[in-house]
Amino acid sequence: MKKILSLVVAAVMLLGIVSIAAADVPNAEKPVIWYNRQPSNSTTGELDMDALNFNGKTYYVGFDAKQGAELQGQMVVDYLKAHGEGLDRNGDGIIGYVLCIGDIGHNDSIARTRGARKALGTAVPDASQGKTEIATIDDVDSAPIGTNLDGSATDVKDGEIEIDGKTYIVRELASQEMKSSVGATWDAPTAGNAIGTWSGSFGDQIDVVVSNNDGMGMAVFNGWAKENKVPTFGYDANSDAVAAIADGYCGTISQNADVQAYLTLRTMRNALDDADIMTGISTPDAAGNVLSDDLYYYDEATRCFYALNGAVTADNYEAFLDATAPNAKFNFQLTEEQAPTKKVWLSVYNASDNFLNATYVPQLQNYDKILNLNVEYVKGDGQTESNLTDRLGNPGEYDGFAINMVKTDNAASYMVKLQ
Ligand code: BGC
Numbered sequence: 387m388k389k390i391l392s393l394v395v396a397a398v399m400l401l402g403i404v405s406i407a408a409a410d411v412p413n414a415e416k417p418v419i420w421y422n423r424q425p426s427n428s429t430t431g432e433l434d435m436d437a438l439n440f441n442g443k444t445y446y447v448g449f450d451a452k453q454g455a456e457l458q459g460q461m462v463v464d465y466l467k468a469h470g471e472g473l474d475r476n477g478d479g480i481i482g483y484v485l486c487i488g489d490i491g492h493n494d495s496i497a498r499t500r501g502a503r504k505a506l507g508t509a510v511p512d513a514s515q516g517k518t519e520i521a522t523i524d525d526v527d528s529a530p531i532g533t534n535l536d537g538s539a540t541d542v543k544d545g546e547i548e549i550d551g552k553t554y555i556v557r558e559l560a561s562q563e564m565k566s567s568v569g570a571t572w573d574a575p576t577a578g579n580a581i582g583t584w585s586g587s588f589g590d591q592i593d594v595v596v597s598n599n600d601g602m603g604m605a606v607f608n609g610w611a612k613e614n615k616v617p618t619f620g621y622d623a624n625s626d627a628v629a630a631i632a633d634g635y636c637g638t639i640s641q642n643a644d645v646q647a648y649l650t651l652r653t654m655r656n657a658l659d660d661a662d663i664m665t666g667i668s669t670p671d672a673a674g675n676v677l678s679d680d681l682y683y684y685d686e687a688t689r690c691f692y693a694l695n696g697a698v699t700a701d702n703y704e705a706f707l708d709a710t711a712p713n714a715k716f717n718f719q720l721t722e723e724q725a726p727t728k729k730v731w732l733s734v735y736n737a738s739d740n741f742l743n744a745t746y747v748p749q750l751q752n753y754d755k756i757l758n759l760n761v762e763y764v765k766g767d768g769q770t771e772s773n774l775t776d777r778l779g780n781p782g783e784y785d786g787f788a789i790n791m792v793k794t795d796n797a798a799s800y801m802v803k804l805q
């Protein structure tokens with residue numbers, strides 16, 4: 387009897403703690419995990435340290451944009467070098483490519499444009515940043531050029547590549563930010579329209595398609611490149627893109643969404659529990675979840691976690707076919723005692739973004755379960771920040787916030803709600 391009583395008391399206390407928590411903790415002291423869109427100036431890329439230091443329980447989770455961008459560029463060059471025959475479709479001695487740009491103000495997109503141009507030899511120094519030479523991809527001009535059939539554009543130059551002993555000119559024939567008429571970025575239908583226009587006016591000059599992500603890359607592939615057998619490269623390793631490698635999509639980059647989704651909710655869990663932030667990350671948690679250190683790194687000074695990227699090509703794609711599968715190394719259920727259920731508000735900037743909805747959110751849903759986080763997924767329209775912030779009307783209801791902004795400059799509009 388005594389035992390039962392004490393169990394009941396314990397349960398009541400536990401419930402008490404759970405229900406007191408959200409209402410009693412000031413919102414400004416609750417965990418804030420920024421993810422996928424790093425708080426930063428969309429023009430200069432400079433990190434928004436006010437947002438990253440919002441409180442002692444604030445972190446960013448993303449991936450190494452630069453390492454991934456260099457990998458994507460290298461993947462394209464490796465392919466060109468290995469498939470010389472027939473690449474120059476119209477035999478004019480020029481390898482012409484078109485580039486789909488996601489969002490000119492998003493650091494991931496900027497890095498990928500730079501990485502592709504640097505690897506293909508078409509990069510010029512970014513004069514808008516005062517650069518006069520290119521030491522790293524950070525120095526590369528990332529502006530869209532419109533069309534450049536004659537090679538006269540000033541934000542890129544003609545490059546050169548030697549394939550099977552023959553030197554070709556490499557030319558960026560066209561590039562454009564794929565922004566819909568209402569303002570949604572990384573917009574796949576816009577990329578589908580663009581390839582329609584481009585192929586209609588200079589289709590036989592296009593030998594390669596490079597895209598800042600798979601959503602846009604697959605729109606181009608399905609709309610034109612597949613039928614015309616034009617090598618197409620994307621980024622994200624969404625399941626549909628990986629499956630398309632069997633049908634001629636040439637390659638993509640995995641940004642290890644499993645690691646990022648886990649880190650997003652793991653840092654949340656640790657912050658909620660006042661646990662060491664590396665619990666279940668560099669050291670195993672009570673259930674045995676742990677990340678090996680080749681998967682990520684942490685920059686303590688800026689409170690940012692970055693997953694690393696890997697190339698996915700015809701050589702290895704079979705292992706990546708299910709982008710939504712949880713990682714067996716960190717998929718162990720925590721008990722309610724180890725990690726009492728907490729309520730989390732989580733935004734996704736755009737309900738139509740391919741990567742976030744097809745890959746990242748399903749991964750979050752793997753890990754919210756094992757970490758006992760009751761997550762409310764709030765999806766925006768990809769254009770207006772207020773569409774999301776308006777739905778953060780009652781932050782007192784939640785124990786923590788995981789935020790994917792529409793625009794990387796807009797962190798303050800969330801912080802205001804939590805003051
Ligand atoms: C992904 C894109 C996605 C964007 C959204 C990037 O990291 O690669 O596919 O559209 O994030 O913020």
Ligand code: CA
Binds near residue numbers: 477480590
């Ligand atoms: Ca050509």
